Amino acid sequence: xxVLSTIKQEKMIAIIRGSEPSEALAIAKSLYKGGVxxxxxxxxxxxxxxxxxxxxxxxxxxxxxxxxxxxxxxSARSALLAGxxxxxxxxxxxxxxxxxxxxxxxxxxxxxTPTEILEAYESGxxxxxxxPASSLGPGFVKDIHGPLPQxxxxxTGGIDLTNIAEYIEKGAAGVGLGSSLxxxxxAVTDENLQKLTEKxxxxxxxxxxxx
Numbered sequence: 001x002x003v004l005s006t007i008k009q010e011k012m013i014a015i016i017r018g019s020e021p022s023e024a025l026a027i028a029k030s031l032y033k034g035g036v037x038x039x040x041x042x043x044x045x046x047x048x049x050x051x052x053x054x055x056x057x058x059x060x061x062x063x064x065x066x067x068x069x070x071x072x073x074x075s076a077r078s079a080l081l082a083g084x085x086x087x088x089x090x091x092x093x094x095x096x097x098x099x100x101x102x103x104x105x106x107x108x109x110x111x112x113t114p115t116e117i118l119e120a121y122e123s124g125x126x127x128x129x130x131x132p133a134s135s136l137g138p139g140f141v142k143d144i145h146g147p148l149p150q151x152x153x154x155x156t157g158g159i160d161l162t163n164i165a166e167y168i169e170k171g172a173a174g175v176g177l178g179s180s181l182x183x184x185x186x187a188v189t190d191e192n193l194q195k196l197t198e199k200x201x202x203x204x205x206x207x208x209x210x211x
Contacts, residue, residue: 003064003085003086003106004106004126004127006038006064007038007086007106007127007154007173008127008152008173010036010038010174010207011173011174011175012036012037012038012174012175012177012204013038013040013066013088013154013156013174013175013177014036014038014040014177014181014182014200015039015042015176015178016028016039016040016051016182016184017042017044017045017068017069017179017182017184018042018044018046018184019051019184019188020045020047020051021047021051021054022054023188024041024045024051025051025054025055025058026188026193027188027193027196028055028058028059028063029058029059029193030196030197030200031063031181031182033197033200034196034197034199034200034201034204035200035201035204036063036200036204037062037063037064038063038064038065038174039055039063039066040065040066040068040086040176041065041066041067041068041084042067042068043067043068043075043079044069048067048079049078049079050082052065052067052083052084053082053083056082056083056084056085057083064085064086065084065085066086066087066088066106067079067080067082067084067086067088068088070087070096071089071090071093072095073099075096076096076100077099077103080099080100080103080105084105085105085106086105086106086107086108086126087099087100087106087108088108088110088129088176089108089110090131091110091111092109092110092111092116092119092123093109094123096109097109097120097123097124097125098123098124100124106126107124108125108126108127108128109123109125109128109129110128110129110130110131111128111131112130112132112136114144114147117130117148117151117153118151121148121151126152127152127153127154128151128152128153128154129153129154129155129156130144130153130154130155130156131155131156131157131176132156132157132158133155133156133157133158133159133167134157134158134159135157135158136155138155138163138169138170139170141155141167141170141172142170145170145171152173152174153171153172154172154174154175155172155175155176156175156178157176159175159176159177159178159180161180161202161203161206164177164206165207165210168207168210169210177203181196181199181203
């Protein structure tokens with residue numbers, strides 16, 4: 001499975017934050033059943049590296065798995081050695097990008113302003129995470145693509161079923177979906193996992209409606 005093309009084709013990265021390894025695996029399987037093909041496990045989750053290893057081991061041919069909230073190159077390296085296929089950050093750290101590319105993985109650094117977005121891309125970012133997108137809105141993607149049409153953008157933060165289609169329509173390469181899809185405060189029960197699968201299908205349908 002080609003990581004970059006999968007992310008751009010599927011246009012959704014589901015974010016798993018705060019879950020234990022056994023829970024993360026169950027959540028990942030439920031997301032897969034709902035049509036999700038790319039997930040991010042944040043490094044500020046308990047046992048995050050173990051979660052990455054577990055999901056990669058069990059769903060290696062089905063899901064693209066990345067590490068999120070990666071703040072430095074040392075953390076990026078640990079995540080890559082655990083099996084992460086892409087590295088996602090909330091901010092721009094050139095050494096983190098360099099480390100990610102050294103291991104042949106996809107780099108998704110975070111940026112907010114046009115200057116940061118361009119710097120992140122010129123530093124080797126494959127897709128640039130626009131965060132927090134909720135402060136900017138879908139129109140920001142179109143505005144940035146006026147002078148910088150070559151830069152793939154991944155808005156993240158505040159994206160839900162009511163606005164995901166507009167972000168895609170405005171030209172986003174994809175979106176990061178946090179608590180609007182995976183609510184870490186909910187107990188990981190069979191009932192909630194089924195609801196998660198159904199919710200994932202609704203998000204996928206929304207994206208499909210504008211492709």
